[in-house]
Amino acid sequence: MAMGDRKKIIIDTDPGIDDAMAIFVALKSPEVDVIGLTTIYGNVYTTLATRNALHLLEVAGRTDIPVAEGTHKTILNGTKLRVADFVHGEDGLGNQNFPPPEGKPIEKSAPEFLVEQAKLHPGEITVVALGPLTNIALAVQLDPEFSKNVGQIVLLGGSFAVNGNVNPASEANSPPLTQLQPSQKQHPTTFKSPFLFYYKLLAEPRGIP
Numbered sequence: 001m002a003m004g005d006r007k008k009i010i011i012d013t014d015p016g017i018d019d020a021m022a023i024f025v026a027l028k029s030p031e032v033d034v035i036g037l038t039t040i041y042g043n044v045y046t047t048l049a050t051r052n053a054l055h056l057l058e059v060a061g062r063t064d065i066p067v068a069e070g071t072h073k074t075i076l077n078g079t080k081l082r083v084a085d086f087v088h089g090e091d092g093l094g095n096q097n098f099p100p101p102e103g104k105p106i107e108k109s110a111p112e113f114l115v116e117q118a119k120l121h122p123g124e125i126t127v128v129a130l131g132p133l134t135n136i137a138l139a140v141q142l143d144p145e146f147s148k149n150v151g152q153i154v155l156l157g158g159s160f161a162v163n164g165n166v167n168p169a170s171e172a173n174s175p176p177l178t179q180l181q182p183s184q185k186q187h188p189t190t191f192k193s194p195f196l197f198y199y200k201l202l203a204e205p206r207g208i209p
Contacts, residue, residue, distance in 0.1 A: 006033040008124050010117060012070070012110070014042030014131035015052040017088050022130060023053075025201075027060050034062075035117065035125075038110035040070040042131035043084045044092035047072070049131075052092050054101035063103055070110035070135040111138035118149035126152040 009032050013019045026034050037057070039049040050069045057065055074081055089095035108116065114135065118125050127150060129136060136153065139146045202208075 006031060007126055008033050008035050008117075008121055009126045009128050010034075010036045010038060010114065012038045012040060012114075012127055012129040012131060012133075012135050013053060014040050014044060014046075014049045014092075015056060016043030016049075016084075016092055016130075017094060019043065019130045020052070020056055020093065022128075023056050024060060026128070027062055034065055036066045036068060036113060038068045038070055038113055038135055039105075040110065040131040040135050041072065041081060041083060043088045045072070045081075045083055046070055048092055050105050051101060054103045054105070055093075055098055058101050058103065066113070067103070067105045068108050068110040068113035069105040071138060074132075075134055075137055110135040111142050114139040114150075115143040115146050118146055119143075122149045123151045125150050126154060129153060129155040131156075 009026065011019075011023060011026060011034060013023065015023065023034075023037070026032055037053045039046055039053050041049065043049070044052065046069060050067060053067045057063055057067065085092065091097065106113065114127065118139075127136065133155065143149075
């Protein structure tokens with residue numbers, strides 16, 4: 001597939017072993033062009049998410065991809081910041097104690113980078129949000145045209161046919177309605193089954209019915 005035909009994506013991420021796998025899959029995919037990583041708290045605090053993102057790009061040999069650090073706090077008053085280090089380890093990557101990355105994040109913040117790229121490529125950018133949506137909410141606050149300029153937002157969140165992982169009905173990345181409203185006015189909402197993803201990626205290629 002020609003470079004111009006590949007879908008431009010920005011991965012908003014809180015790596016995290018799960019996000020590490022998603023990033024590696026995206027980097028190897030011939031269908032997408034990863035033009036940046038933005039970081040957010042979730043599996044770990046934002047500073048550590050940035051360190052892990054830089055480390056993963058070094059492992060993949062893709063230090064040409066910029067990393068923009070996101071916010072370190074929630075935007076909802078009274079909301080306590082929680083991270084899942086009890087799942088992914090204190091370093092977010094299984095307590096492997098990797099050496100610090102050589103690279104540094106760019107000077108622009110994650111919301112600034114999102115706004116900039118959406119303006120540069122109107123309608124062409126897909127934001128793949130693997131963590132809390134705070135950076136996206138801040139991008140909308142920074143530039144009300146962001147919702148119009150961004151082509152698509154794909155988020156990891158919600159729970160279907162199973163219990164949530166923070167309470168019986170909610171998944172940790174599930175956004176408050178106030179964070180989604182500005183984008184819902186511009187974009188249709190599409191739900192995808194995670195089971196279909198796992199089947200297409202893992203089972204079907206191995207002949208598993």
